[in-house]
Amino acid sequence: NPDYVRAYLNRANAYSAKGDYDRAVRDYDRGIRLDPKNAQALNERGAAYARKGEYDRAIQDYDQALRLAPRFALAYLNRGMSYRRKGELDRAIQDLDEAIRLVPDNAESYHERGATQAQRAAFDRAIVDLDQALRLNPRYAEAYHLRGIAYMGKGEYDRALADMNEAIALRPGQAQTFHDRGNVYRFKSEYERALQDFDEALRLRPDYAQALHNRGVVRFKQDDYDAAIQDFDAALRLDPDNPTVLNDRGSAYSAKEAYDEALRDFDRAIQIRPTFADAFVNRGIVYRQKTDYDRAIADFSQAIRLRPRVADGWNERCWVRAIAGQLQSALSDCNEALRLEPDYLDARDSLAFTYLKLGELDRAIAEYDSVLRLDPEKPFSLYGRGVAKQKKGDVAGGDADMYAARALKPDIADKFAEIGFRPEGL
Numbered sequence: 001n002p003d004y005v006r007a008y009l010n011r012a013n014a015y016s017a018k019g020d021y022d023r024a025v026r027d028y029d030r031g032i033r034l035d036p037k038n039a040q041a042l043n044e045r046g047a048a049y050a051r052k053g054e055y056d057r058a059i060q061d062y063d064q065a066l067r068l069a070p071r072f073a074l075a076y077l078n079r080g081m082s083y084r085r086k087g088e089l090d091r092a093i094q095d096l097d098e099a100i101r102l103v104p105d106n107a108e109s110y111h112e113r114g115a116t117q118a119q120r121a122a123f124d125r126a127i128v129d130l131d132q133a134l135r136l137n138p139r140y141a142e143a144y145h146l147r148g149i150a151y152m153g154k155g156e157y158d159r160a161l162a163d164m165n166e167a168i169a170l171r172p173g174q175a176q177t178f179h180d181r182g183n184v185y186r187f188k189s190e191y192e193r194a195l196q197d198f199d200e201a202l203r204l205r206p207d208y209a210q211a212l213h214n215r216g217v218v219r220f221k222q223d224d225y226d227a228a229i230q231d232f233d234a235a236l237r238l239d240p241d242n243p244t245v246l247n248d249r250g251s252a253y254s255a256k257e258a259y260d261e262a263l264r265d266f267d268r269a270i271q272i273r274p275t276f277a278d279a280f281v282n283r284g285i286v287y288r289q290k291t292d293y294d295r296a297i298a299d300f301s302q303a304i305r306l307r308p309r310v311a312d313g314w315n316e317r318c319w320v321r322a323i324a325g326q327l328q329s330a331l332s333d334c335n336e337a338l339r340l341e342p343d344y345l346d347a348r349d350s351l352a353f354t355y356l357k358l359g360e361l362d363r364a365i366a367e368y369d370s371v372l373r374l375d376p377e378k379p380f381s382l383y384g385r386g387v388a389k390q391k392k393g394d395v396a397g398g399d400a401d402m403y404a405a406r407a408l409k410p411d412i413a414d415k416f417a418e419i420g421f422r423p424e425g426l
Contacts, residue, residue: 005034009041016048024048039069047078055082073102077109084116092116107136111143118150126150141170145177152184160184175205179214186218194218209238213245220252228252243269247279254286262286277306281313284320293324311341315350322354323419330354345371349381356388356421364388379409387421 012027028045032038046061062079065072080095096113103109114129130147133140148163164181171177182197198215201208216231232249236242250265266283269276284299297320303313318333331354337347352367368385371378386401405412 005031005038008034009038009044012048013044016044016051019051021048021052025052037068039065039072039075042068043072043075043078046075046082050078050082050085053085055086058082071102073099073106073109076102077106077112080116081112084112084119089116089120105136107133107140107143110136111140111146114143114150115146118146118153121153123150123153139170141167141174141177144170145174145180148184149180152180152187155187157184157188161188173204175201175208175211178204179208179211182211182218183214186214186221189221191218191222207238209235209242209245212238213242213248216245216252217248220248220255223255225252225256241272243273243276243279246272247276247282250279250286251282254282254289257289259286259290275306277303277310277313280306281316284316288316288320288323293320296320297324309340311337311344311347314340315344315347318347318354319350322350322357325357327354327358331358343374345375345378349378349384352381352388353384356384359391361388361392365392377408379405379412380415382408383412383416384421387416 008027008031012024012031015021015024015027025045025048028041028048032041032045035041042061042065046058046065049055049058049061059079059082062075062082065075066079069075076095076099080092080099083089083092083095093113093116096109096116099106099109100113110129110133114126114133117123117126117129127147127150130143130150133143134147137143144163145167148160148167151157151160151163161181161184164177164184167177168174168181178197179201182194182201185191185194185197195215195218198211198218201211202215205211212231212235216228216235219225219228219231229249229252232245232252235245236249239245246265246269250262250269253259253262253265263283263286266279266286269279270283273279280299280303284296284303287293287296287299297317300313300317300320303310304317307313314333314337318330318337321327321330321333331351334347334351334354337344338351341347348367348371352364352371355361355364355367365385365388368381368388371381372385375381382401383405386398386405388398389395389401390398402413409415
């Protein structure tokens with residue numbers, strides 16, 4: 001019976017359950033042509049389009065379903081999900097509010113609204129919704145997972161870890177949950193545990209580009225630059241135009257002093273994302289290492305234009321201007337970095353170095369003292385203070401600081417010689 005509407009819709013549902021969304025849509029089309037006022041069929045076809053990533057078509061079907069059935073809570077929920085995936089978060093919230101008003105005991109609606117709030121970085125609101133989802137369904141693994149992400153967004157890593165553990169206990173085979181727990185461990189600086197979780201995520205999903213990237217980030221943090229680059233290479237084979245991975249691989253090359261390779265990655269990252277301030281800062285650092293100070297200053301200046309309220313661009317420009325002898329401009333940059341972030345030790349070290357180059361030795365020593373009170377094993381500050389003490393005539397005190405710096409960083413004297421300072425007492 002070619003006019004048997006229910007048969008088409010049942011077969012469409014079966015195809016959809018198998019993940020064969022193209023065949024599902026074809027059967028929904030046939031059923032809807034025979035019964036164009038079937039709101040349930042329109043909603044189900046919309047869900048199939050959404051699973052294919054065709055969110056505009058999905059929304060058209062949900063719109064039509066809601067014109068036919070204005071109190072259809074599931075269509076509001078599904079349309080809200082599609083709006084979220086399109087990034088239209090305010091519209092998503094409106095639909096999810098209505099879905100909850102119509103059916104206040106549906107855990108999935110609270111979960112989806114929590115996901116939308118998390119995407120807006122409204123983490124406290126997300127947690128309220130996810131708490132309610134878990135009250136309604138205490139074994140809702142996805143809600144534990146998402147609440148863990150919200151806690152991670154707030155920096156509450158122990159709570160995030162507890163939720164990720166619960167999500168994994170309830171659904172142990174989910175690559176994304178292992179990946180996200182790996183990120184919690186990464187933020188807690190528990191790098192070996194992070195690596196174990198990223199390894200498990202990749203065992204479950206070998207083509208998981210994000211897990212490869214973040215495993216590379218952990219290996220970079222462990223100073224294992226070659227292994228980091230291998231992971232970044234693998235991630236880029238899967239996602240060749242990802243500017244964040246290119247930037248991170250460039251940083252690994254820079255740490256290996258492979259500056260030409262680093263520049264290629266930073267250039268490409270900036271080409272893909274011209275507003276990528278981190279890539280401008282990192283490329284500027286490479287130019288500084290290559291003593292191309294004009295290009296370094298240009299890149300740091302562009303980073304400052306892109307995000308004037310972030311201190312690192314100001315500090316890096318201060319440092320390179322001090323090396324280049326642009327001392328008054330350097331002072332201005334360092335002071336701005338410290339105004340934005342008063343506890344920024346690298347900026348205070350840069351300010352001390354600028355005073356050292358200006359010959360204002362007491363000010364230089366005072367700034368170095370401030371740094372070393374908080375970080376007594378900072379080799380550049382120890383060595384810089386040693387130089388300042390020597391220049392003031394305190395040869396023994398200067399030698400003591402420089403010996404301490406060399407114990408921490410054996411090539412520190414060479415690094416200072418590269419920027420114009422040699423010891424007088426050693």
